[in-house]
Every structure is written in structure tokens, then in C-alpha cells.
Amino acid sequence: MMTQKVTDWVDERLGIAKGGRSSLNKIFPDHWSFMLGEIALYSFIVLLFTGTFLTLFFVPSSHLITYHGPYKPLDGQKVSEAFASTLRLSFSVRAGLVMRQMHHWAANVFIAAIVVHVCRIFFTGSFRKPRELNWIIGTLLLILAIVNGFIGYSLPDDLISGTGIRIAFSIVESVPLVGSYLAFFLFGGNFPGNSIIPRFYTIHVLLVPALIVALLAAHLGIMYHQKHTQYPGPKRTNRNVVGTVLWPGYALEAGGFFFITAGVLAALGGLVQINPIWLYGPYIPYKVSYAVQPDWYMGWLDGALRLMPSWEIVAFGHMIPNVFFPAVLLPGITFTALALWPFIERKITKDDRVHNICERPRDNSWRTSLGVGILAFYVVLFFASSTDVLANTFQTSLNFVLWFFRIALIVLPPASAYVTYLITKETQKNTAAGQRKVAMIISRDETGNYSTVDAEPAEDDIHPAQSPVPVPEEAAYLHHNGLVVGSEEQELVTVGDSNGSFTRSLESELPPQRSGGSGVFRVPRSLPGSQGGFFGGGPRRRGRGQRHGDQK
Amino acid sequence: MSVDEHLQGTAGSPRGVAQEHRSLDTGSKTAERFVALAFFISFVATIGLGVTFWVGGQAQLEGAFLFVALIGIGAGIVSWGKYLVPHGPFVQEREELRSSDEDRAAFYASLERGSKQLGRRKFLGRMLGLSLGAFGIIQLFPFLRSLGPVPGKALFVTHWKKDSQVVKVDGTAVLASDLEVGGAMTVFPRGFEGNALDQVILIRPATTEIVTRPGRETWGPQGYLAFSKVCTHAGCPVGLYQELTEQLLCPCHQSLFDVLTGATPVFGPAPRPLPQLPLKIDSSGNLLAQNGFDQPIGPGFWER
Numbered sequence: 001m002m003t004q005k006v007t008d009w010v011d012e013r014l015g016i017a018k019g020g021r022s023s024l025n026k027i028f029p030d031h032w033s034f035m036l037g038e039i040a041l042y043s044f045i046v047l048l049f050t051g052t053f054l055t056l057f058f059v060p061s062s063h064l065i066t067y068h069g070p071y072k073p074l075d076g077q078k079v080s081e082a083f084a085s086t087l088r089l090s091f092s093v094r095a096g097l098v099m100r101q102m103h104h105w106a107a108n109v110f111i112a113a114i115v116v117h118v119c120r121i122f123f124t125g126s127f128r129k130p131r132e133l134n135w136i137i138g139t140l141l142l143i144l145a146i147v148n149g150f151i152g153y154s155l156p157d158d159l160i161s162g163t164g165i166r167i168a169f170s171i172v173e174s175v176p177l178v179g180s181y182l183a184f185f186l187f188g189g190n191f192p193g194n195s196i197i198p199r200f201y202t203i204h205v206l207l208v209p210a211l212i213v214a215l216l217a218a219h220l221g222i223m224y225h226q227k228h229t230q231y232p233g234p235k236r237t238n239r240n241v242v243g244t245v246l247w248p249g250y251a252l253e254a255g256g257f258f259f260i261t262a263g264v265l266a267a268l269g270g271l272v273q274i275n276p277i278w279l280y281g282p283y284i285p286y287k288v289s290y291a292v293q294p295d296w297y298m299g300w301l302d303g304a305l306r307l308m309p310s311w312e313i314v315a316f317g318h319m320i321p322n323v324f325f326p327a328v329l330l331p332g333i334t335f336t337a338l339a340l341w342p343f344i345e346r347k348i349t350k351d352d353r354v355h356n357i358c359e360r361p362r363d364n365s366w367r368t369s370l371g372v373g374i375l376a377f378y379v380v381l382f383f384a385s386s387t388d389v390l391a392n393t394f395q396t397s398l399n400f401v402l403w404f405f406r407i408a409l410i411v412l413p414p415a416s417a418y419v420t421y422l423i424t425k426e427t428q429k430n431t432a433a434g435q436r437k438v439a440m441i442i443s444r445d446e447t448g449n450y451s452t453v454d455a456e457p458a459e460d461d462i463h464p465a466q467s468p469v470p471v472p473e474e475a476a477y478l479h480h481n482g483l484v485v486g487s488e489e490q491e492l493v494t495v496g497d498s499n500g501s502f503t504r505s506l507e508s509e510l511p512p513q514r515s516g517g518s519g520v521f522r523v524p525r526s527l528p529g530s531q532g533g534f535f536g537g538g539p540r541r542r543g544r545g546q547r548h549g550d551q552k
Numbered sequence: 553m554s555v556d557e558h559l560q561g562t563a564g565s566p567r568g569v570a571q572e573h574r575s576l577d578t579g580s581k582t583a584e585r586f587v588a589l590a591f592f593i594s595f596v597a598t599i600g601l602g603v604t605f606w607v608g609g610q611a612q613l614e615g616a617f618l619f620v621a622l623i624g625i626g627a628g629i630v631s632w633g634k635y636l637v638p639h640g641p642f643v644q645e646r647e648e649l650r651s652s653d654e655d656r657a658a659f660y661a662s663l664e665r666g667s668k669q670l671g672r673r674k675f676l677g678r679m680l681g682l683s684l685g686a687f688g689i690i691q692l693f694p695f696l697r698s699l700g701p702v703p704g705k706a707l708f709v710t711h712w713k714k715d716s717q718v719v720k721v722d723g724t725a726v727l728a729s730d731l732e733v734g735g736a737m738t739v740f741p742r743g744f745e746g747n748a749l750d751q752v753i754l755i756r757p758a759t760t761e762i763v764t765r766p767g768r769e770t771w772g773p774q775g776y777l778a779f780s781k782v783c784t785h786a787g788c789p790v791g792l793y794q795e796l797t798e799q800l801l802c803p804c805h806q807s808l809f810d811v812l813t814g815a816t817p818v819f820g821p822a823p824r825p826l827p828q829l830p831l832k833i834d835s836s837g838n839l840l841a842q843n844g845f846d847q848p849i850g851p852g853f854w855e856r
């Protein structure tokens with residue numbers, strides 16, 4: 001066969017079959033929440049594709065030119081080349097607007113998916129040993145994604161993003177001791193200068209994406225090596241993985257899901273307008289725009305800047321600027337605490353066991369409540385980033401809205417944590433919560449009493465009770481080596497046919513009339529043991545994993 | 553030996569002999585048709601996309617066609633994976649991540665062996681540290697120092713100086729008669745029109761109830777007041793002058809500055825008043841600066 005020729009050719013040179021055989025048979029647990037990370041990954045791939053397209057047309061320069069182009073309201077205005085080239089992308093380049101808007105939507109979805117993904121990891125305790133390293137890498141990825149989102153948003157040099165850059169300068173400047181130096185080095189001098197757009201460009205299309213690719217590779221490599229966590233369920237233990245096999249089931253599902261993600265992003269990019277910079281106009285430092293709001297992932301910082309009381313600390317001849325607290329200290333604490341969370345939790349629980357089974361959020365009241373409380377804090381900050389819009393919409397004073405949010409910021413987190421605590425306690429009592437529903441038959445007897453019995457499973461309801469089996473090839477191999485896995489004993493047999501060629505297969509796969517026939521004989525018990533590398537490891541004998549936790 | 557149901561596509565899901573006839577074939581046929589249809593719809597949409605590009609492109613159409621083309625492929629592949637290939641559930645043992653004690657011991661032994669061989673030459677190690685460290689520190693120059701000038705006095709001063717002429721953004725001089733009572737405009741020192749840090753808002757309040765702070769008695773001739781337009785919070789232009797309340801609003805985080813009391817912050821996060829520019833009017837009616845600002849403008853910084 002052709003494929004075999006090719007794989008053999010490669011194997012002679014790279015030895016891919018050693019690790020590859022177990023990779024193809026690798027099991028991936030199925031759960032909708034495992035798709036969140038995939039959405040992030042696929043959005044990032046869309047960002048790479050669309051971003052590369054944008055680089056072909058975008059001019060990263062703040063050099064001023066006079067705009068002459070299809071967008072008449074700005075005709076004759078002095079704009080930067082960055083702004084003009086973004087207009088050209090939007091109006092003159094074929095498919096340019098779709099690409100630009102897809103890129104922007106993909107950025108928003110990318111970061112949203114990461115955030116929700118982190119929540120799922122947090123609330124199910126999937127960051128526990130042995131997955132702390134991947135948690136830290138994930139935190140770094142989140143930070144890089146937010147940073148690159150902000151920087152990309154700044155590139156078109158429009159009025160709103162330019163105002164954002166101005167605020168960014170002030171924030172960098174507010175770092176104690178070295179702030180003004182940092183700001184001057186980053187901007188190549190005092191604000192605004194001419195360097196920031198080209199520098200942001202290099203950071204945006206090269207530096208941060210390269211870092212993200214590297215960290216992502218590590219993230220996925222570690223995940224692959226350690227294998228997914230899985231939710232508790234029948235036949236699932238801390239020492240096995242139950243799910244779909246990589247080849248072909250999982251590969252098809254995951255690969256197909258990329259196209260679905262990309263399709264949704266294309267629909268957003270084509271049909272839902274985002275960042276219409278021609279309406280904002282070019283950045284002019286003394287012009288102001290109303291309702292200045294950043295992309296959603298910067299909302300919490302913007303909200304924090306707004307809610308912060310007007311304090312500024314001056315001591316020993318030095319100043320700690322107001323923005324330092326909400327825009328440097330708060331994110332500093334946020335991301336440090338986030339990155340170190342597995343270690344903080346372990347300090348408290350003293351739990352040193354290996355955990356491969358996810359916890360249901362309700363089963364860990366204190367973590368879930370704490371998480372919800374902290375989340376509430378950031379949600380309040382996020383909504384606080386639209387104090388002006390809310391005041392306008394509800395026709396109330398800014399003062400009222402501001403104090404409403406300041407109070408909510410203090411009251412809501414503990415309140416929602418407490419409510420969450422009560423809910424978890426309540427659902428813990430209900431053992432059926434979260435389980436798959438089964439049909440019941442309710443009947444009433446002569447005395448008027450009702451009783452219920454479980455109905456027979458529906459014909460096509462194959463899901464819950466089915467007990468998992470090893471992947472066939474693997475099963476045959478294991479069985480042959482005396483490493484019996486699974487409930488059924490099956491014989492590996494080699495069948496010779498009338499042409500004199502032999503095939504190996506499970507006994508159960510043979511046509512019944514041939515098994516036991518004269519052309520069937522046992523394969524010698526001397527196949528080499530499995531020796532997977534980093535990616536494989538291959539099947540191992542049971543009973544070696546004494547140090548696993550959760551094992552009942 | 554029956555057909556193992558795990559090894560079948562889930563569509564149809566044979567459960568017992570009784571169901572076998574209705575299962576496999578019909579189920580997979582439906583799934584198969586769906587997958588084929590999805591791919592075909594995608595194909596058609598791709599043709600549509602090509603035609604759209606060909607005739608010049610149109611954003612909404614491109615988005616819609618891209619959507620259908622991609623979703624078609626995606627839905628087809630996913631359904632293929634979900635309904636037409638064996639779906640388990642399969643089980644696999646996890647290997648233990650931890651190495652065996654043997655492996656660990658051997659690993660440490662090798663590590664130790666190498667370290668000992670190196671450790672014998674402490675002096676060389678220190679010299680290597682010295683040269684690497686020095687090399688790293690010197691790299692700060694191209695990678696940090698070349699990036700920009702050090703701040704020096706730059707954050708403390710603006711281009712406003714004694715006798716700077718007040719001009720509009722287009723360079724025309726501002727005369728004492730230019731602003732109506734109650735009006736406001738953005739002005740710059742001559743030669744620095746449009747400069748981000750020199751922008752000043754010139755106001756002529758419609759009231760005489762101005763609270764002049766000590767030392768500033770002469771700063772506002774003929775009712776003209778001039779304040780730095782760079783917000784003391786995070787540097788946005790404080791551009792919205794609300795004539796009715798005599799307040800300046802910063803659009804970024806809604807700080808409010810009370811014009812009549814010297815642009816003191818009355819609401820929001822801004823911690824300091826907007827610095828006031830001392831004005832004077834020369835004999836031909838031109839507005840000039842008496843002097844530069846008496847303090848650094850804009851947001852705070854460590855050295856301030």
C-alpha cells in the first residue's frame with residue numbers, strides 16, 4: 001500500500017512508528033468544557049492567518065500624510081500612514097474589511113475563550129498536581145493575549161486607540177522608581193513621539209506571537225503528555241482515561257471544530273461591524289471622543305481606573321501616582337495570585353496527591369465560593385468601565401453610578417460567595433444533581449398513592465451504562481503480551497488465507513466459521529515491548545502507579 | 553462472538569439483535585447523507601465566495617459565504633467523526649508520570665558526576681559568571697538605553713515660556729476679543745501648534761464669581777482663564793467644557809474640574825487641579841503667557 005510505503009520510508013529515517021502507534025490510539029475524554037481551550041487555540045490560528053494578511057497592507061508609521069481615498073468625510077485631512085493604511089484595508093483592499101474585522105473579532109473571542117477556559121480549570125480543580133506547570137503557562141498566555149490585544153487595538157492610530165495609548169503612557173509612567181524611564185524607553189521619548197506605532201507593530205506581529213506560539217506548544221505538549229483530566233463517572237478512575245480515540249474519531253471532531261470556530265468568526269467579521277475607525281477619525285492629541293471604551297478584556301482595568309478614589313501619595317519627595325494602584329498594583333496582584341493559586345491552595349489543603357479526576361464545583365464549596373466571589377469583583381470592575389454610558393442610559397447622575405459601583409465592588413463579592421456557598425451545600429445533598437436524567441414511570445395505585453420506577457432505557461440511549469473498552473489494536477497487543485485489559489478475554493490470532501498471506505486480528509473480529517479452522521494459529525509471544533518516547537509511553541502494566549491519589 | 557458495539561459508529565447504535573436491522577444502515581445512511589450535503593453546501597458557498605471576490609468583493613457577502621463554506625466543512629468533518637467512526641467509549645490506562653526510583657537514582661548519579669567534574673574548578677566557574685554577567689549588563693545599552701532618551705527635565709517643563717504667544721491650532725494669534733463670554737477654545741504656544749503636551753484650554757467664564765487662589769491674582773486678565781488640558785489623572789485631554797456648571801469634564805474616567813476655583817477636581821479619580829497658565833494681554837490685544845506653568849503638567853510620576 002502507498003501509505004505504508006510512505007510511513008515506512010519516514011520510519012526508517014525518524015522512527016515515527018514507535019511513539020506514533022500509541023499516539024494514534026491515545027484516548028481523549030469527551031466533555032463540552034474541554035472545547036473552551038480548543039476555541040482559544042483555533043481563534044489564535046485564525047489570528048495568525050488574518051494577521052498575516054493584514055501585515056501585507058498595514059503601514060506601521062505615524063508619519064502624517066493627507067488622506068485622499070474613497071471615504072469622503074475624511075478627504076483632505078492629515079492622518080498618519082497607519083490610519084490611512086487601515087482605511088485602505090477597510091475600503092479598497094478586496095476582502096480587507098472582512099479580514100480586519102475577523103482579526104478583531106478573533107482577538108476578542110480568543111481572550112474570552114481563555115478566560116472561560118481558566119474558569120473551568122479553576123472550578124474543577126484541574127490545576128492540581130500534576131498540572132501546576134500548565135496552569136502557570138496558561139496564566140502567561142492570558143497575560144500575553146491581553147497585552148497583544150491591547151497593542152493590536154492601538155495600531156490603527158485612531159482617536160479612541162490613541163487615547164488608550166496616552167493612558168498606557170501614564171500607567172507605565174506611574175511605576176515607582178523606574179516608571180518615567182520605562183515610559184521614555186518604550187515611547188522613544190516623551191509622549192507621543194513617532195516611535196510607538198512601529199514599535200508596537202514589531203511587538204504585535206513578531207515578539208508576542210512568537211512567545212505565544214512557544215508557550216502554546218509547551219502547554220499542549222504537557223497536556224498531551226500528562227493526558228486530560230476527566231470528569232467522574234462510571235468506570236472512570238484516577239488511573240485511566242475514558243473517551244474517544246485520537247485516530248480517527250477525535251482527530252475528526254477536533255479538526256472539524258477548527259472550521260466551525262473559523263466559520264463563526266468569519267460570520268462575525270463579515271456581518272457584525274467592529275472598530276469602525278473611520279467614524280472615530282484619526283488620533284489628534286487635543287481632540288476628545290465621547291464614550292471612550294476599550295475592548296472588553298481591558299474593561300476591568302478601565303473600571304478600576306474609574307472607581308479609584310482620587311488619592312495620590314506624596315512622601316519623601318516622591319510621588320506614587322493615582323493610576324499606580326488600579327493599573328499597576330491591581331493587575332500585578334491579580335496575575336501573581338492567579339499564577340500561584342495551585343501553590344496557595346496546596347498550602348491550605350496540604351494535598352500532595354495526583355489528581356486526574358476533575359472535581360465537580362459543588363463538591364468543593366470553599367473553592368467554588370471563593371472563585372465566584374473573586375469573579376464578581378472583576379465583573380463589577382468590568383461594568384464600572386461604562387459608568388458614563390450607564391448614567392446616560394438611565395438618566396441618573398454620574399455621582400450615583402460611581403458610588404453604586406464602589407459599594408457594589410465591596411458588597412457583591414462576599415455576597416455572591418456566600419450565596420454560592422449555600423447553593424453548593426444544597427446541591428451536594430442532591431446526589432442526582434448533574435447526573436444524566438433517566439426516564440421514570442409514575443403510576444398511581446388504587447389508594448391514590450403515587451410511585452415511580454425507572455423506565456427501560458430508550459432504544460438509542462446508549463450513553464451512560466456502556467462500559468469502555470480498550471482501542472482494538474491496543475487491546476490485541478496488550479492481550480498478546482499477557483497484559484490483559486478490559487473485561488472480555490480475547491485471543492489474538494493470525495489467519496492465513498488461501499493465497500498464503502497472513503493477517504493478525506482479534507478473535508472476535510473473525511468471521512465465526514473460520515475461527516478454529518486449520519488456517520489459524522497463534523502468533524509467537526515475543527513481540528517487542530512498547531517503548532514510547534515523550535509523546536507515547538505506550539501501554540504499561542497495571543499496578544505500578546502506587547502514588548496516585550483519589551484511588552479508592 | 554457478537555459484533556462489539558464500541559467498534560461501530562454511534563449512529564444507529566445497535567443494542568440487541570432486535571434493533572440490528574433498524575440501526576447500522578439507516579442510521580449511518582442519514583449521517584452519511586448529512587456529511588455529504590454539508591461538504592457540498594460548503595463547495596457551493598466557496599464558489600459563491602470566489603464569484604464575490606471576482607466581481608470586486610463585498611464585505612457582508614464575503615462574510616456570509618466564508619461562514620457557510622467553513623461551517624459546511626466543519627459540520628461535515630465533526631459529524632463524520634461523531635457518527636461514522638467507532639466511538640467507544642474507549643479506555644486507556646494512565647502511565648505514572650513519576651519515574652521509578654531506579655531511574656531517579658541513575659539520573660541524580662549522572663547529574664552529580666557531571667557537577668562534580670565541573671565543581672572542581674571553582675575559579676573557572678566564577679570567571680565564567682563574571683564574563684557572562686558583564687556581557688548581559690552591557691546588552692542593556694542596545695536593548696534599553698538606545699530605545700530612548702532618559703526623562704531628565706522633560707516631564708517638568710512644557711514649551712510655554714515667558715511671553716509665549718497664545719495661538720490657535722492653525723497658528724493664528726488669539727486676541728483678547730476672540731472669545732465670547734462663556735466660550736472656550738484649545739490653544740498652543742506659538743511654534744508648537746497641535747502639541748500633545750502644550751495643549752491649553754482657554755475659557756472665558758460667564759461669571760465674575762471666580763475664586764482666585766493666592767498668588768494668581770494677575771493670571772486671568774479680562775476674565776480669561778487658561779488651564780493645561782492634560783488630565784492630571786491619566787493624561788487624556790480634558791476637553792468637554794460645560795458652560796452651565798462651569799466645569800471641565802475628562803471623557804476618559806469622568807473626572808470633573810471646577811473652573812471657577814482654579815480647575816480643582818470635584819469628582820472622579822483625578823487627584824490634582826489642572827495647572828493654570830498665567831496670562832497677560834499685550835498692547836495690541838494679543839494673549840501671551842506671563843510665564844510657563846508653575847508645576848509639571850499631567851499625570852503623576854515618581855520624581856514629581
Ligand code: HEM
Pocket residue numbers: 047048050051052054055058086089100103104107110144145148149150151152153154155156204205209212274275
Ligand atoms: C495574540 C494574538 C493577537 C491578538 C490578540 C491580536 C489583536 C489585534 C487587534 C485587536 C487589532 C486591531 C484590529 C482593528 O480593529 O483594526 C490588531 C491589528 C493588527 N494585527 Fe493583530 N492580534 C494578534 C496576532 C497578530 C499576528 C500574529 C499578526 C501578524 C502576523 C497580527 C497583525 C496585525 C496587524 C498588521 C494589525 C493592524 C492592522 C489593522 O488594524 O488594520 N496580529 N490585532
Ligand code: FES
Pocket residue numbers: 783784785786787788802803804805806807820821822
Ligand atoms: S484621564 Fe482624565 S479622568 Fe482619567
